[in-house]
Amino acid sequence: MQDVFDIIHTTRAMRRLKPDPVPDDLVRKILEAGVAAANGGNYQRWRFLVIKDTAVKKAVQVWYKKAFDEVVGPRYANSPPPPGVSAEKYARQHHAVEHLTEHFHEAPVWIVACLDEGKNTPTRTSGASIYPAVQNMLLAARALGLGSTLTTRHLLYAKEAEAALGLPEGVHSYAILPIGWPMGKFGPVGRTKLEDVVFNERWGQPYA
Numbered sequence: 001m002q003d004v005f006d007i008i009h010t011t012r013a014m015r016r017l018k019p020d021p022v023p024d025d026l027v028r029k030i031l032e033a034g035v036a037a038a039n040g041g042n043y044q045r046w047r048f049l050v051i052k053d054t055a056v057k058k059a060v061q062v063w064y065k066k067a068f069d070e071v072v073g074p075r076y077a078n079s080p081p082p083p084g085v086s087a088e089k090y091a092r093q094h095h096a097v098e099h100l101t102e103h104f105h106e107a108p109v110w111i112v113a114c115l116d117e118g119k120n121t122p123t124r125t126s127g128a129s130i131y132p133a134v135q136n137m138l139l140a141a142r143a144l145g146l147g148s149t150l151t152t153r154h155l156l157y158a159k160e161a162e163a164a165l166g167l168p169e170g171v172h173s174y175a176i177l178p179i180g181w182p183m184g185k186f187g188p189v190g191r192t193k194l195e196d197v198v199f200n201e202r203w204g205q206p207y208a
């Protein structure tokens, strides 16, 4: 049995994936972890679209790449590394992001995490009822030795990408998880120190 804390601390974005198929029973395990998550009022308005069809994935990748070329690529090129990340590591991340962009559709299986919101307009809290499921699925994939990345960039072209996904009216996508066997090894996530982001009792007061 793997330690849950080891899983949490090594669940990082795995953007280089092998095209080898992922067994259906493992995909099912990941989905079962997803639907075990917290969600508002337990209404379970989440819906998950499992996609292996390369044609559909490619039709979405076109928009994912367009968003990279227009927005994300230039942002990477012109911004400093995030807190706790060296310039060298940031450059490596940029290359990995570019790799996933080019090969998005080649990940053997996608899970598209959606909410069926009917006539309701998505609000600030909508995501709170789907991202816990997304994180559970990322952790489950990691525990099974599978790599994935939480991606939302297709939302820069939400209308076009969701049409390519064939989502019905009232259903909105919140993340696409490309899943596959990782080319590289799982390693620890790189984050800033706890003390930089946690306050004690009063805002601004250091957490010892």
Ligand SMILES: Cc1cc2nc3c(=O)[nH]c(=O)nc-3n(C[C@H](O)[C@H](O)[C@H](O)COP(=O)(O)O)c2cc1C
Pocket (backbone or CB within 6 Å): 011, 012, 013, 014, 015, 097, 100, 149, 150, 151, 152, 153, 154, 189, 190
């Ligand atoms: C809301 C959200 C959206 C994200 N969208 C993308 C994406 O579209 N493409 C991508 O390659 N990574 C995406 N990521 C992954 C982050 O870039 C990644 O979690 C972060 O750089 C930390 O990397 P690490 O988990 O490998 O340490 C997203 C993460 C979050 C939480």
